[in-house]
Amino acid sequence: MLEKEVINFERTAIVGIITQNQSEEKLNEYLDELEFLTFTAGGEVMKRFTQKMERPNPKTFVGTGKIDEINLFVKENNISTLIFDDELSPSQQKNISRIIDCKILDRTNLILDIFAQRAETSYARTQVELAQCQYLLPRLSGLWTHLERQKGGIGMRGPGETEIETDRRIVRDRISLLKEKIKTIDKQMSIQRSNRGAMVRVALVGYTNVGKSTLMNAIGKSDVFVENKLFATLDTTVRKVVIKNLPFLLSDTVGFIRKLPTQLVDSFKSTLDEVREADLLLHVVDISHPDFEDHIESVNQTLLEIKSNDKPTIMVFNKIDSYKHLTIDEDDLITERTRRHYTLEEWKQTWMSNVGQDKALFISATQKENFEEFREIVYEAVRQIHITRFPYNKFLYPDYKDAIEKDEEEQE
Numbered sequence: 001m002l003e004k005e006v007i008n009f010e011r012t013a014i015v016g017i018i019t020q021n022q023s024e025e026k027l028n029e030y031l032d033e034l035e036f037l038t039f040t041a042g043g044e045v046m047k048r049f050t051q052k053m054e055r056p057n058p059k060t061f062v063g064t065g066k067i068d069e070i071n072l073f074v075k076e077n078n079i080s081t082l083i084f085d086d087e088l089s090p091s092q093q094k095n096i097s098r099i100i101d102c103k104i105l106d107r108t109n110l111i112l113d114i115f116a117q118r119a120e121t122s123y124a125r126t127q128v129e130l131a132q133c134q135y136l137l138p139r140l141s142g143l144w145t146h147l148e149r150q151k152g153g154i155g156m157r158g159p160g161e162t163e164i165e166t167d168r169r170i171v172r173d174r175i176s177l178l179k180e181k182i183k184t185i186d187k188q189m190s191i192q193r194s195n196r197g198a199m200v201r202v203a204l205v206g207y208t209n210v211g212k213s214t215l216m217n218a219i220g221k222s223d224v225f226v227e228n229k230l231f232a233t234l235d236t237t238v239r240k241v242v243i244k245n246l247p248f249l250l251s252d253t254v255g256f257i258r259k260l261p262t263q264l265v266d267s268f269k270s271t272l273d274e275v276r277e278a279d280l281l282l283h284v285v286d287i288s289h290p291d292f293e294d295h296i297e298s299v300n301q302t303l304l305e306i307k308s309n310d311k312p313t314i315m316v317f318n319k320i321d322s323y324k325h326l327t328i329d330e331d332d333l334i335t336e337r338t339r340r341h342y343t344l345e346e347w348k349q350t351w352m353s354n355v356g357q358d359k360a361l362f363i364s365a366t367q368k369e370n371f372e373e374f375r376e377i378v379y380e381a382v383r384q385i386h387i388t389r390f391p392y393n394k395f396l397y398p399d400y401k402d403a404i405e406k407d408e409e410e411q412e
């Protein structure tokens with residue numbers, strides 16, 4: 001079924017459009033991200049194609065002139081994969097394939113492919129396969145010939161050939177089978193979760209690659225796979241963490257991304273249940289990324305979709321060690337000061353006045369900067385939840401500072 005393999009970098013080109021609701025600047029950010037996604041999937045981007053248009057062309061997504069230009073480039077530069085930033089309709093994908101002789105993928109396709117590559121446990125693999133089948137179903141008829149699939153590589157990892165060659169009914173059967181399988185595991189997982197007892201549950205959430213697993217390793221003394229690629233983590237890891245004398249459960253989950261394929265949100269339901277059932281969210285942000293505010297937005301959007309937007313949340317701004325802001329020369333009177341010029345201190349003030357003093361933290365997970373403050377604030381937040389739930393138990397968990405003093409006394 002799902003195959004995992006090491007591949008040589010595939011020569012790819014990427015395509016995006018500038019529209020009324022997608023400025024050139026935004027598109028460039030999206031294409032940067034698409035390039036990173038492509039790299040994660042094992043591709044090297046040789047060229048970006050962009051086009052300004054009112055709306056996507058219903059037949060070929062970009063205009064016919066642009067298609068010809070891309071076609072020429074593909075032929076002359078031995079490009080094996082063309083990736084569109086937006087989801088292509090089945091007929092757009094088919095039409096483009098007729099003109100351009102290489103693999104035609106879109107962002108959803110690419111993300112699904114990365115998930116397929118990274119799925120470690122049978123549960124994650126089942127979830128990804130379900131999402132892939134759902135994506136594939138409307139696109140089945142003659143989209144990929146037997147030969148094209150044999151080329152393999154990006155976008156081709158997933159449900160095996162046999163499913164593609166046979167009719168939709170078989171894919172449909174496969175979908176219901178996978179759904180059954182997931183249902184059974186979901187049940188087991190929900191029992192597991194309820195067996196964890198009354199401990200307060202904290203979940204790390206955030207955009208992909210912001211440092212959630214790094215933070216988990218740093219505080220949980222666990223060993224979670226960390227990598228500078230997108231979607232390093234697909235499975236949820238749950239660890240018991242003790243800060244001073246207060247134990248709680250900390251879970252590390254799959255990272256979010258803009259335009260996250262809906263099929264994935266659905267099939268990762270149980271992974272996201274960990275977030276849904278959490279008492280406290282630590283929303284980790286990579287403040288060194290120029291688009292971090294957009295990232296916060298899209299994470300909040302996904303939280304809304306899974307109805308977890310009103311949980312107590314602490315914003316954890318990570319990677320302060322590599323935060324850089326733009327500067328304006330003193331004699332430069334033209335350049336306007338923007339958010340990109342904010343110092344770390346200004347961001348602190350902005351966020352603390354936005355969400356509250358004890359709801360925004362600025363740390364570095366790799367350098368362990370501000371960890372003491374991190375531990376203190378998380379401790380206090382967990383303690384608050386704990387004593388509301390078990391009022392009689394209050395005396396067990398004193399204020400953080402008292403707890404430290406007590407701890408030090410004990411060590412003497």
Ligand SMILES: Nc1nc2c(ncn2[C@@H]2O[C@H](COP(=O)(O)OP(=O)(O)OP(=O)(O)O)[C@@H](O)[C@H]2O)c(=O)[nH]1
Pocket residue numbers: 206207208209210211212213214215225226227228229230231232233234253254255256318319320321322363364365366367
């Ligand atoms: N400079 C710097 N890099 C960091 C910091 N924390 C994490 N990183 C790096 O950021 C990259 C991503 O870290 P991960 O912990 O895998 O990120 P994640 O949020 O778990 O990513 P996904 O599992 O893909 O969602 C790695 O290369 C880390 O070494 C930090 O505080 N400073």
Ligand SMILES: [Mg+2]
Pocket residue numbers: 212213214225226232233252253
């Ligand atoms: Mg991770």
